[in-house]
Amino acid sequence: MSELLRRYGPTLTGAFVLLTAFWLLMLVILPNVTLFEASFRPYLPVTEVGGPKDFYSFGNYMKFFANSTDTDIFGFNLPVPIHVKIFFGTIYFSTLVTFITFVIAYPLAFYLAKVVTPKSLPTLFLLLFVPMWVSEVLRSFAWWLILAYKGPLNAVLQGVGILDAPVRWISGYRAIIIGLVYTYVLFMVFPIYNAIQSLDTNQIEAAQDLGSPWWRTHWRVILPHAKPGIASGSVIVFMLAAGSLLVPALLGSPTSLWFTQTIQQWMLEAQDWNTGAAYAFLFLILCTCFVSLVMWLFKVQLTDIAK
Template sequence: MFRQLKARFGAPVAMAIAGILGIWLILMVTLPQLQMIDYSLRPSLLPAEIGGPKDGWTLINYVTLFNNDIHLSIFFKTLWSSVLVTSLTLLVSYPLAYYLAKTATPGQAALCLLLLIIPFWINEILRTFSWFILLAFRGPLNEILLTLGLIERPIRFLNGDTGVLVGMVYAYILFMVFPLYNAIESLDGNQIRAARDLGAGSLRTHWRIVIPHAKPGIATGCIMTFMLAAGSYAVPALLGSPGSRWFTQIIYNWFFEGGDWNQGAAYAFLLLILCIGFMALVMRLFKVGLADIAK
């Protein structure tokens, strides 16, 4: 990366950019994470006990999760639900990305991208709350279904994880569409035409030609969507029912309601480990490296 910057902008500018990037990574990423790890390894003590004999590193905050069946079940439920959100977002985004990259005219692609981007000019809380209104027990969606005679009584879409899944797929669709679009757009159209000339159907063409070429984009989109879903707080807080709590809500409660920053830091670090593990799994599954994802 430094060589590319040096070749394009010259050594002084490249060094300045690398220096700014390094300082940003240290101050905004590395040091906060190290402090969080330190917090997670220390017990929650009274102010007078800080710095005393009890103030030492311990794994008690991590053991708490595995001794709490409710929190542990929410942790694994968040893992499974985040994987489900990622899968649903991929299923929705892939046809759209392919249409934008290979089928749509420049005008159609520009219009479609504009329609996708405009809602994201609005604050995430407002966008999520709009789904709360749409999916409400007496909301517009139920009223339309009742009017059309498709249902006999209103459906409680917000009872369980349905509303959370819908809200998250909508909230993070752009983070899946753009990596897929960039990967598919670079595919030579002659390969697709050649596959069809040789008798391959649409499904076989996508499975053997498009998807293998788009693996870096799929991996990038899945990683970004999973990490955003696993770390989301606003969507499950607004669209989830009391029985569909997210692990981030437990972390929030430790920090701001329980006032136990040490326990909250341990839970947050475990969530970070979960996201890193998923990223490594996706990279291994798709056989891509960090350089491929960075493209």
């Protein structure tokens, strides 16, 4: 702070501090506090706000557990609340998306970090970044076109003889998974790239020299070293995928529902911001719990990720 004052003088320092405080208070803390407060109040007509019916309760949160439908779980037909089902679907498919991005990103990150010559690295990075210059909406629409029943993917696969009949890609969660993997794969590539890049190449050579085949070198030397990068990539991709609204909205089918869409329905279609806020906070808390649980299972520390 005193260093800041010395370098920029009182006027500029004051401006920095005020702007940061404004951003933090007005754009982060205040909206969240408002939503948090609203989430405990019932949705009422404007005339009744502040009236006798306007009191704090967990009513909005309890709606999460309403409207059970019979669901087949390991052969048992159990009544499960529809929104709980959507929530677990979102968690499950986000985990799947995270896993698929890891499977794609790890070899790519290793290739970029340890195989390519430094000379061709900028070109490859550029090739990775170019698609990101196009907006997410356009990219998702592009996938919608590619995956269409009479779209190019089916045409190509039928053309080379892999498929006999066209596949309905945009059904269930299939297209959402493809879209999310495509959208967020770079968020997995770069943390892992950074982690592998910091590994001394001599360690890889030492393992080889001691007779290690490539897969054991990866399993015992490179993967353990890359663990913090994998963890931070996974957390980022999971949170982005679970919190994505656009991709599920564009590439979803009538049978697929993402939890963010439920929140959106409460907020925009039902105009019930109170319940929407309650769902949003519930989602935030449950996702955080899930991520913490997985990190604990894989023995990852929060400080590892921050590296």
